[in-house]
Amino acid sequence: MLPREENELLTRIGAHTAMGQTMRRYWIPALLARELEERDGPPVRVRLMGEDLVAFRDSAGRIGLVDEYCPHRRASLWFGRNEDGGLSCVYHGWKFAVDGRCIEQINEPVPFCHKVHLTAYPTVELGGVIWAYMGPPEHTPPLPKFAWTQAPASHRHVSKVIQECNWLQALEGGLDTSHAPIMHRLLRDDAGRGGIKPSSAYVRAKAPALVVDLTDYGYQYAGIRALGDDEQHIRTYHYILPFHQIRASRSETGGRVDAGHIWVPIDDENTMVYNWQYSLADAPLSDEDRLERGIGNGPLHVDPTTFRSKANRSNNYLIDRAVQKTLSFTGIDGVNVQDRAIQETMGAIVDRSREHLGPADKAIIQLRRLLREAVTVAGNGGVPRGVKPSYYELRAAEMVVPRAGDWRSLIGEGLKPEAILETV
Numbered sequence: 465m466l467p468r469e470e471n472e473l474l475t476r477i478g479a480h481t482a483m484g485q486t487m488r489r490y491w492i493p494a495l496l497a498r499e500l501e502e503r504d505g506p507p508v509r510v511r512l513m514g515e516d517l518v519a520f521r522d523s524a525g526r527i528g529l530v531d532e533y534c535p536h537r538r539a540s541l542w543f544g545r546n547e548d549g550g551l552s553c554v555y556h557g558w559k560f561a562v563d564g565r566c567i568e569q570i571n572e573p574v575p576f577c578h579k580v581h582l583t584a585y586p587t588v589e590l591g592g593v594i595w596a597y598m599g600p601p602e603h604t605p606p607l608p609k610f611a612w613t614q615a616p617a618s619h620r621h622v623s624k625v626i627q628e629c630n631w632l633q634a635l636e637g638g639l640d641t642s643h644a645p646i647m648h649r650l651l652r653d654d655a656g657r658g659g660i661k662p663s664s665a666y667v668r669a670k671a672p673a674l675v676v677d678l679t680d681y682g683y684q685y686a687g688i689r690a691l692g693d694d695e696q697h698i699r700t701y702h703y704i705l706p707f708h709q710i711r712a713s714r715s716e717t718g719g720r721v722d723a724g725h726i727w728v729p730i731d732d733e734n735t736m737v738y739n740w741q742y743s744l745a746d747a748p749l750s751d752e753d754r755l756e757r758g759i760g761n762g763p764l765h766v767d768p769t770t771f772r773s774k775a776n777r778s779n780n781y782l783i784d785r786a787v788q789k790t791l792s793f794t795g796i797d798g799v800n801v802q803d804r805a806i807q808e809t810m811g812a813i814v815d816r817s818r819e820h821l822g823p824a825d826k827a828i829i830q831l832r833r834l835l836r837e838a839v840t841v842a843g844n845g846g847v848p849r850g851v852k853p854s855y856y857e858l859r860a861a862e863m864v865v866p867r868a869g870d871w872r873s874l875i876g877e878g879l880k881p882e883a884i885l886e887t888v
């Protein structure tokens with residue numbers, strides 16, 4: 465349960481809110497690199513953190529991420545001409561460089577460019593994603609070089625999809641291990657759709673005990689599920705502030721991958737979910753892997769130009785009640801479609817004053833605690849967790865190990881003992 469004021473504090477991300485200012489202390493995914501490949505190509509609308517922006521790649525290949533509205537009389541620069549080293553407003557021809565400098569005012573006999581500036585955010589291209597920094601320049605953090613961003617493009621895949629609810633409830637869903645083998649389970653191994661098979665250890669095992677290790681980037685945690693008398697199933701996750709998850713997974717064709725999501729606020733009531741994975745095998749990801757058929761984030765489930773989910777609230781997520789009786793727990797196709805559906809049913813911003821949390825929600829309770837702490841630290845001018853680059857090499861793990869013995873020592877690099885500050 466969260467009191468109303470705290471719910472407001474953690475969920476609202478406008479530029480003048482405490483959480484909005486805290487989140488602006490980190491690099492934030494703004495768009496996919498493949499949306500902005502062409503020099504002097506069409507500008508792209510980007511709504512990010514409640515701000516309307518436009519991205520463009522200039523003649524020299526540099527990326528601009530600027531206020532959508534021209535500082536002259538507020539026309540939309542999305543309609544602008546991108547040519548000869550800048551973006552020109554088509555209303556009166558004022559032209560801007562990627563850093564927001566005004567470089568032409570062709571409607572003025574005596575230009576006063578030096579008095580005009582367009583808001584522009586620095587960007588970096590890493591891992592097939594264009595990231596923005598929207599905070600104070602003196603607090604610019606180290607580059608977000610997550611391990612997945614360093615994988616070769618042949619081994620890496622990133623997609624994105626709009627989720628119509630607040631970023632925090634989507635993030636909480638991603639750190640909530642107890643729902644996964646329930647909501648995402650199939651009813652038959654041969655169901656022929658995305659989901660977790662009933663014969664898998666994840667589904668067969670008992671309800672999880674959660675162990676959360678706090679770290680300087682957020683936390684790592686393990687869901688530990690008893691499996692018969694002798695074994696246990698362990699699945700580890702990392703949470704890196706403010707909105708990153710890393711988890712162990714399998715590609716569509718069964719290859720071992722690390723995967724994760726980034727839940728980026730579009731505004732208070734909409735989230736852009738980035739979905740990444742990279743192959744841990746020598747083999748690159750295949751075309752089938754990139755379709756994301758089972759997980760439900762690829763072109764079969766998401767419009768590749770609008771990034772809207774084809775199954776959405778207006779069509780009840782295409783729930784099939786016959787499938788729900790016979791093949792899958794939800795009757796909704798696509799593992800992450802199920803997540804989006806059920807998290808959107810909670811309302812645009814869920815009323816956390818009316819919830820009832822239990823021990824299975826421990827990771828969510830700690831997540832909220834860390835976010836509150838980050839707001840306090842950032843508000844006092846300090847460096848919140850997740851800014852320092854201690855998260856660069858993180859990996860996750862999922863395996864069945866004997867119940868006897870120390871599970872931490874058996875799961876290899878999925879958890880880092882040296883990173884633990886406190887276990888809760």
Ligand code: FES
Binds near residue numbers: 558
């Ligand atoms: S409104 Fe943009 S140049 Fe006048």
Ligand SMILES: [Fe+2]
Binds near residue numbers: 637643644648799
């Ligand atoms: Fe899920």
